[in-house]
Amino acid sequence: MVAAQSGAIVEATELRRTYHLGEPVHALDGVSLSLPRGSFTAVMGPSGSGKSTLMNLLGCLDTPDDGEVTVGGQTISGLSDAKRAKLRGTEIGFVFQTFNLMPRLTAAENVTLPLVFNDDVDVGRRERAETLLERVGLGDRLDHAPNELSGGQRQRVAIARALVNEPSLVLADEPTGNLDTETGDEIMDLFGELNNSGRTILMVTHERHVAERADRIVHLVDGQIQEVEQL
Numbered sequence: 001m002v003a004a005q006s007g008a009i010v011e012a013t014e015l016r017r018t019y020h021l022g023e024p025v026h027a028l029d030g031v032s033l034s035l036p037r038g039s040f041t042a043v044m045g046p047s048g049s050g051k052s053t054l055m056n057l058l059g060c061l062d063t064p065d066d067g068e069v070t071v072g073g074q075t076i077s078g079l080s081d082a083k084r085a086k087l088r089g090t091e092i093g094f095v096f097q098t099f100n101l102m103p104r105l106t107a108a109e110n111v112t113l114p115l116v117f118n119d120d121v122d123v124g125r126r127e128r129a130e131t132l133l134e135r136v137g138l139g140d141r142l143d144h145a146p147n148e149l150s151g152g153q154r155q156r157v158a159i160a161r162a163l164v165n166e167p168s169l170v171l172a173d174e175p176t177g178n179l180d181t182e183t184g185d186e187i188m189d190l191f192g193e194l195n196n197s198g199r200t201i202l203m204v205t206h207e208r209h210v211a212e213r214a215d216r217i218v219h220l221v222d223g224q225i226q227e228v229e230q231l
Helices: 052-059 083-091 107-116 125-136 151-163 181-196
Strands: 008-021 023-038 039-043 066-071 092-096 169-173 200-204 214-223 222-231
Touching: 008 052, 008 200, 023 052, 023 066, 023 200, 023 222, 039 052, 039 181, 052 066, 052 169, 052 200, 083 092, 092 151, 107 125, 107 151, 125 151, 151 181, 169 181, 181 200
Parallel strands: 039 200, 039 214, 092 169, 169 200
Antiparallel strands: 008 023, 008 066, 214 222
16 A cells, blocks of 8 residues: 545535434435545444445445535535536546446447546547456456456456446445355455556445554444454
């Protein structure tokens, strides 16, 4: 890992989010968190502690009932839906436990999907996909469909897709959850390389040995930060 750069890419202040599912569920209750540029943060906590809710708010996939989220200096609550989608598509890369690849598209085509949000990229999309797939060790799998790839290979495609718009922030939700230990370690090595190159990463995980690959662990319990553990 590398030392975080000055300034924060994300600032979250007093976030509150309640879901009304019969009885109200207070998913987050006054959470404040800063993600310095170049940092690698893991979020841990029991089921229902608010981990995924926090990631959804920081990733502009949801909005808080109260509190503020600022990404790259832009306050999310002040943005229209279209501008929020633009920010999400260009500044944030997502990696999910279930990969979320389009089954009828090749690896290269899956990687280039987020470029629809980037008006500045109208040529060279195939070349960009090739470069990123080479970077994650899949230069020989460009035209393979997801069902022709192993779980680890599919997660590598998902990581390449997350990087295609050169985002400032990568959010990873249980990125090793569907992988065996050896493959999961390889994926974490890749996240380490991304962080060493200056990428800011926030990762949700329930696995302690995975979380320890970050430079700090945020422990969530009942929608509140119980502890921030520096590693």
